[in-house]
Structure formats: structure tokens, C-alpha cells
Amino acid sequence: MKIGIMSFAHMHAYSYSDCIMKLPNVELIGVFDDDQKRGNEVAEQYHIPFYPDQAAFLSEEMDAVIICSENIHHKEMVINAAKAKKHILCEKPIATSVEDAQEMIDICKENDVILQIAFPVRFSSPIRKLKELIDNGELGEIVAFRTTNRGQNPGGWFIDEKLSGGGAVLDHTVHMVDIMRWYVGKEVTEVYAIVDSFFHDIPIDDAGLVTLEFENGVIASHDASWSRFSEYPTWGDVTIEVVGTKQTIKVDALKEHVRLFSSEGKTLSHEFFGNDMDLGLIQDFIACVEQGREPSITGFDGLKAMQVALAAYKSSRLNEKVMIERVE
Incomplete structure (x- = not known):
């Protein structure tokens, strides 16, 4: 499975990337980040390509993305990733308003992609x-x-x-x-x-x-x-x-x-x-994508929390x- 990371603004992106690196048959294919300095540093750290352009990143062949941007950008990134037919693991909180969260859930459903929310405590x-x-x-x-x-x-x-x-x-x-x-x-x-x-x-x-x-x-x-x-x-x-x-x-x-x-x-x-x-969260997300099943932690779970x-x-x-x- 091929996974990309959208933004390393949230510190959890580093842990998720480390987890991906430990797993067999899973490849971290690259990172998009609107902070060019951070994006280049991450690319060097993980030996992956850096994409300063979000559209170019989403046009690459990959199965899923993990979104770890500032909270306010979750909606935009989820919608763009869903339209690009990428399955999504989104860092919590899902969004900053109920209306935005509902729109994200609806767009993912329309495009038949998984939207899982990152609640690793489960x-x-x-x-x-x-x-x-x-x-x-x-x-x-x-x-x-x-x-x-x-x-x-x-x-x-x-x-x-x-x-x-x-x-x-x-x-x-x-x-x-x-x-x-x-x-x-x-x-x-x-x-x-x-x-x-x-x-x-x-x-x-x-x-x-x-x-x-x-x-x-x-x-x-x-x-x-x-x-x-x-x-x-x-x-x-x-x-x-x-x-x-x-x-x-x-x-x-x-x-x-x-x-x-x-x-x-x-x-x-x-x-x-x-x-x-x-690691448990990442493994579960990968299993959801591979098996085509409902995510363990849905967008609705994220909305209600x-x-x-x-x-x-x-x-x-x-x-x-x-x-x-x-x-x-």
C-alpha cells in the first residue's frame, strides 16, 4: 500500500511516518506541505519526495493520505483528497465547525473513500x-x-x-x-x-x-x-x-x-x-483500506466529539x- 502525508504541521505526523516505516508492504511515497522549509526537512529525514504543490501531490499514485495540517485546513485537504479518490486518515479534531465536518463526511461518501479520524487512544x-x-x-x-x-x-x-x-x-x-x-x-x-x-x-x-x-x-x-x-x-x-x-x-x-x-x-x-x-491506529486504518470496510473511527465519531x-x-x-x- 502507498501512503502520503499531507502536512507535518501537527507533531503526530512524525509518529505516524515512523509507524509506516516499520510496516511491511507499506510505502511512504511523499509529503505535501505548504511550509517549504519544513517539507524539505521532512523529505530529507524520511528520504521521500517533497511536493510543494497539493494538486501535483494528489495526482501521484497512492492509496491513502494522512492529513496532519493545522485544524483550519482539514476541510480543504479532506475535500481535495476525496475528490482525488484517496482514502483519508485525518488528525483530530475533524474540523472547527459542525458544518465543515458534515461537508467533509458527505464529500467522502460521495467519492466512495474512507474517512477515519485519528483517535489513537482507542x-x-x-x-x-x-x-x-x-x-x-x-x-x-x-x-x-x-x-x-x-x-x-x-x-x-x-x-x-x-x-x-x-x-x-x-x-x-x-x-x-x-x-x-x-x-x-x-x-x-x-x-x-x-x-x-x-x-x-x-x-x-x-x-x-x-x-x-x-x-x-x-x-x-x-x-x-x-x-x-x-x-x-x-x-x-x-x-x-x-x-x-x-x-x-x-x-x-x-x-x-x-x-x-x-x-x-x-x-x-x-x-x-x-x-x-x-501504530495500532495506523495498522487499523491500513486494514480498513485493504478490506474495504467501514472505518473503526468514522467521520461521524469525529463530528460528535x-x-x-x-x-x-x-x-x-x-x-x-x-x-x-x-x-x-
């Missing part, structure tokens, strides 16, 4: 194990969730609302909303949130506390932030606590590590041994609960 071993326990009824009836997604301030275009569409709440809410929807198979109906910049002097939100209610009465709280400073021993955390009528279980998707204490150099380090979520994050901003502005409009 491929974390402990997260998948918890899904299995829930489906088997081990926790009983699900009553509530408590989740976190806290990392470092990424800076750059992430803190420019014209390019990102939102700050930490958009960046770090969509992952966990996707997981909760996946776990219970129900939609969020109500959102109340407090969103602001608490940790950094930046022109965009760096944290939010979001409370949710699902259509089946399950309640949830989510802590989304860029609150981890550079000295923090890991990038951050992705946690979920599930409260059931039989059991309560808490999982940290990133905590597959050994804590190493040493008298030489750093006194504490984390040696990771767990599975690679990004983004819709909740956008509702959190609205709730914070209005200082009131916001109802989620139903999208079919």
Missing part, C-alpha cells in the same frame, strides 16, 4: 481492556465517568485560534469524549463547562473543566488542559475512571511504564514498555448548560 491496551470489561458486564450498569487529558502547552499554531479553532479544550476534550461514546454507545445531550487560560500567558484557553450528561443518564466530568510544564516527568496523562453498579475501575492510558530511580543523572525516569497507540468540545466553549461563554443538537 488503541491503548488498557483502554481496550476496559472496553472489554464493560461489554462483558463486569462493571455492571455504567453510572459515571471521570476523565483527564492533561499535557504540555504545544505553542505555535495551536495557540493561534485562527489556525486551531480552539485551545486545550478542543485539543484535549475530543479524545475522551470519543472513548466515553465508544464505551456506552450513547450520545452526549448536555454540557456545562468553565474554560479559560489559567496556566500560561497565551491568547487562547489552556484549560477547562467540562461536565457532561449522556442520553441514558450517565454523567461525566472531564479535565482538559495544557497544565504540564516541561519539567514534568512525562508528557502528561490520559485517564478514565468508570463507575459502575458492580465495580469502579481507573485506567491511565499512558502509564505503561516502569519508574526508574537512580543516583546517577536524573533521579527519576520512566521507561515505557507498553503498546504503541499510534468535536461538537461536545465546541459546546463547552459556548457553555463557558454563556455561563449556562448547553444542549447538544442531534446530528444524524
Whole structure:
């Protein structure tokens, strides 16, 4: 299979490219980037061609593209790739508005191409194990969730609302909303949130506390932030606590590590041994394309997760609960 990357603006593009390089019978054929300096550097790093022209890139023979541009450009790139009959893995969030996301979904359907959204947390071993326990009824009836997604301030275009569409709440809410929807198979109906910049002097939100209610009465709280400073021993955390009528279980998707204490150099380090979520995501996307099946994480999944994050901003502005409009 031949795959191309559209933009390395998002840091995940490097991880996805590394994953492709590890896989047999999969070829990274080139990169399009509107930043010529970055495009040339990536081309040299991965020994692949750089295409400064998007149309020329999409005219090349390839099966699929991975889009890792600034959020605001997702719509344009998805539409162009779909019209070029390329299957698509799009970095989250799917877009910056419900209307744009729906248009992207419709265009991909019209052109009979896969649109999968990059939510790699679904491929974390402990997260998948918890899904299995829930489906088997081990926790009983699900009553509530408590989740976190806290990392470092990424800076750059992430803190420019014209390019990102939102700050930490958009960046770090969509992952966990996707997981909760996946776990219970129900939609969020109500959102109340407090969103602001608490940790950094930046022109965009760096944290939010979001409370949710699902259509089946399950309640949830989510802590989304860029609150981890550079000295923090890991990038951050992705946690979920599930409260059931039989059991309560808490999982940290990133905590597959050994804590190493040493008298030489750093006194504490984390040696990771767990599975690679990004590799799981890429392998699943490739399988979807090869088998011609529905993607595991659809454009609609991306739309619904983004819709909740956008509702959190609205709730914070209005200082009131916001109802989620139903999208079919």
C-alpha cells in the first residue's frame, strides 16, 4: 500500500511516518506541505519526495493520505483528497465547525473513500481492556465517568485560534469524549463547562473543566488542559475512571511504564514498555483500506466529539448548560 502525508504541521505526523516505516508492504511515497522549509526537512529525514504543490501531490499514485495540517485546513485537504479518490486518515479534531465536518463526511461518501479520524487512544491496551470489561458486564450498569487529558502547552499554531479553532479544550476534550461514546454507545445531550487560560500567558484557553450528561443518564466530568510544564516527568496523562453498579475501575492510558530511580543523572525516569497507540491506529486504518470496510473511527465519531468540545466553549461563554443538537 502507498501512503502520503499531507502536512507535518501537527507533531503526530512524525509518529505516524515512523509507524509506516516499520510496516511491511507499506510505502511512504511523499509529503505535501505548504511550509517549504519544513517539507524539505521532512523529505530529507524520511528520504521521500517533497511536493510543494497539493494538486501535483494528489495526482501521484497512492492509496491513502494522512492529513496532519493545522485544524483550519482539514476541510480543504479532506475535500481535495476525496475528490482525488484517496482514502483519508485525518488528525483530530475533524474540523472547527459542525458544518465543515458534515461537508467533509458527505464529500467522502460521495467519492466512495474512507474517512477515519485519528483517535489513537482507542488503541491503548488498557483502554481496550476496559472496553472489554464493560461489554462483558463486569462493571455492571455504567453510572459515571471521570476523565483527564492533561499535557504540555504545544505553542505555535495551536495557540493561534485562527489556525486551531480552539485551545486545550478542543485539543484535549475530543479524545475522551470519543472513548466515553465508544464505551456506552450513547450520545452526549448536555454540557456545562468553565474554560479559560489559567496556566500560561497565551491568547487562547489552556484549560477547562467540562461536565457532561449522556442520553441514558450517565454523567461525566472531564479535565482538559495544557497544565504540564516541561519539567514534568512525562508528557502528561490520559485517564478514565468508570463507575459502575458492580465495580469502579481507573485506567491511565499512558502509564505503561516502569519508574526508574537512580543516583546517577536524573533521579527519576520512566521507561515505557507498553503498546504503541499510534501504530495500532495506523495498522487499523491500513486494514480498513485493504478490506474495504467501514472505518473503526468514522467521520461521524469525529463530528460528535468535536461538537461536545465546541459546546463547552459556548457553555463557558454563556455561563449556562448547553444542549447538544442531534446530528444524524
